Amino acid sequence: MTVLARVSELLDSQQINLFIGYTQKGSICPLFLKESDQVDKLIFNEDCLQNLVPYLNKHEVQSFGKIGIFCTFSALRSLLQLKSEKRFSNLSIIPFLVISDDEFVEFGSYEEIESYIEKNFKKGDDNVQEMIDKINLMSTEEKWEFWTNELTGCIKCYACRSACPMCYCDKCSVEINNPQWVPTASHSQGNLEWHVMRAMHLAGRCVNCNECFRACPMDIPLNLLTSKINADMEVAFGQIPGTKLKLDYAMSCYKFDDKDNFIR
Amino acid sequence: MKKIKKSNFEKMVNSLLQSGSTIIAPVLKKGKHYFSRIESFDKISLDYCQTVLSPKAVYFPSTDSLMRYENEHNNVKIIEVEVPKNPVIVLGVKPCDAYALSYLSEFFLKENSDTYIQVRKENTTIVGFTCTHSDDKCFCTSLNINPFDTKGTDIHFTDIGEEYYVESITEKGNEIIKNFNTMFEDSQTIDKKEYSSNPPIKFDLEKIRLTDKFESSVWLDQSLLCLGCGACAYSCPTCSCFDIQDESNPYSGERLRCWDSCGFGLFTLHASGHNPRHDQSNRWRNRVFHKFEYSVKNLGIISCVGCGRCIRVCPGGMNISEHLAELATI
Ligand code: SF4
Ligand code: SF4
């Protein structure tokens, strides 16, 4: 059975009320299907990179209840990470990982996602690693200059936040305005505070989908910040986000056998 | 009508730079064009389809200081902010963007004149250029804007090969021609269409009737793709919403005007916690209504110029031109 036939079947039998996939209209963009009549507009190829999981955080989308969704490998990781953070308890989600037109994996449970990720685990993008390696070699001053340069371009449009599966807070810290913790203005201090805060809130939660970078109209490589912190957290705590269904999160889980004394 | 040799145009720009004018023009950075301040002619890259952000920041910067204040033993002193009055020239502005700048000045100056923007406008010369590159996201022609129109410019250039064909539109344009009169020659009227891009018409504007569609389900369907950020509004040449922020400590502070977007949930959130635009469909509807209904009612102008920037930057693949085409059919 082809993946399109399977999606039609699920929609027709109302096992799902909505399918989120990709289509090609000039450029590749998401397609939301409520009925099977337009299923042939769905496409899947190596250019379908957008992580569609952030849509599941929208309450209009959640109101569909039973949803099928195309996932890339990192999107699958974001789904698992979100589940471990106790999201989507009232949603029934059927993720698909498409390999080719008639080769695909349909996941029936989060346990299946967990074991698929374990078996097929691949580290993120090589280009990202290359950039991180390059920045690692810089002196503190050079790093400061690199980031000051990159971040001056930020216009505080928050497309990075909107497109990130892990940025789902109902009220983001930048929206807390009494008092205003993080400046709204896109001046250098405001931009720096926003990005440091965001990187810290994603430390060990980022699934390396690079969606924030793809979303940014100013091409700021902010995925490097979260990826680098992830790498450090892996060394320090042996944790890789989006690989375990049970939340085991260094930034928030207390452990009796913690290596550090100060916390005990 | 006039014309100027390209070599003379270069000399003119360099001489304007030397005389202390600030020149803002499209500049190529990492494969994309941005309006930036230039220090020399060779930084200008006129060979572009669309800049990522519009030139609106020339009038309406993303962060604008409105005033400062100091507090000494409860004695509050207001310090006015002087808007710089040095001459600014924005060069390489396409017809869509020039049209948008004229909309922005209507919006900010018509009823209660905004002094910050007034001063900037007075000191800014808009040098328009006939559009030569369009892409599949451009739809100015669907909104009755021609890619060679001069509305909103002070002086307008059309690339005709070795020379530019020049139309002076305002007193500021006449001034440039007067100051460099040895470089400009008389020219016959030309048909600019032959030298301009020609984006196809994508929908029939006349058929878009929004008034009775406020409650339509189309807004929810269209906005499913929207992720609720500010990329479209911040890149849009006509979006004019802002948020007033006081950044202060007990001794001093500054009042800032920052860009804001109706795509954000926070935009209409009341202090009570109630949000009249409670989901993205309400916010998307507002975006379209503002541009095609409210601004027509308030100012008699559609506040979308079909530049396609919102489509290019949208992380969710929202396409206003396709959405308008759909609205024209229902
Ligand atoms: S921070 Fe960026 S790379 Fe990490 S999960 Fe969010 S969008 Fe993906
Ligand atoms: S998407 Fe880019 S420009 Fe927008 S807030 Fe994020 S980093 Fe800044």
Ligand code: SF4
């Ligand atoms: S239409 Fe696109 S750019 Fe605009 S708010 Fe929605 S997701 Fe952001």
Ligand code: SF4
């Ligand atoms: S709404 Fe989009 S196409 Fe229209 S003027 Fe704004 S950015 Fe350009």
